[in-house]
Amino acid sequence: MNLFQKYGGAEFWSNILNLFYTRVTSSGLLSRHFVDKDIDNVKSMLIGLLEVTLVTEGHYPEDALKEGHRTMEITTAEFDEWVSIYTIVLNESKISEEDSNCILSMIDGYRHCIVSKP
Template sequence: MNLFEKYGGADFWSDFLNDVYKRLTNSDLTRHHFMNKNISHIKEMLLGLLELTLVSDSHISEAEMKDSHKPMGITNEEFDEWVNIYRTTLQELGVADTDVTFIANMLSSYRSSIVADI
């Protein structure tokens, strides 16, 4: 069974993203990236990306990732906050440690495509 279905499919991951974005928009480090943004659209897009990566173990194009994130000016510190929020939320929702590590490592593999000026 793939990781997307293992924890309940779209319903689980949608709830997960709701928790993550609540934390990201409350974080002093990351909230400015979400002001005047359509969070619902962002969550829908990320739900699709989670399904793609967790079902088929596919990787998102790093060039596309870089193009979409470059204008945001995301720092290493902000990226670390995002990964830590993902990790904490996954743990609190009962995701197995090995799966949390896998997902955090997958996210971390995109650092050079998301963080500005690496």
């Protein structure tokens, strides 16, 4: 069974994203990226990313990620904060340590597509 369905499919991951974005939008370091943004649209895109990567163990198109983040000027510290919050949410949501490490490794594999400032 793939990781997406192992924990309950779209509904489970949607709940994780709801918790995650509640925290991210409250982060002093990250909140600036979400002012006047449609968070529901962001979550929908991330559900798609999770499906691609966790169901098929595929790779999300890097060009699309680069283009989507091109003007955001995301720093290494901001990306690290994002990962830190995501890690906490995965742990609180009872994702196994092995599965969390797998997911976080996939996320870190996209760092070069998202971070544009040191």
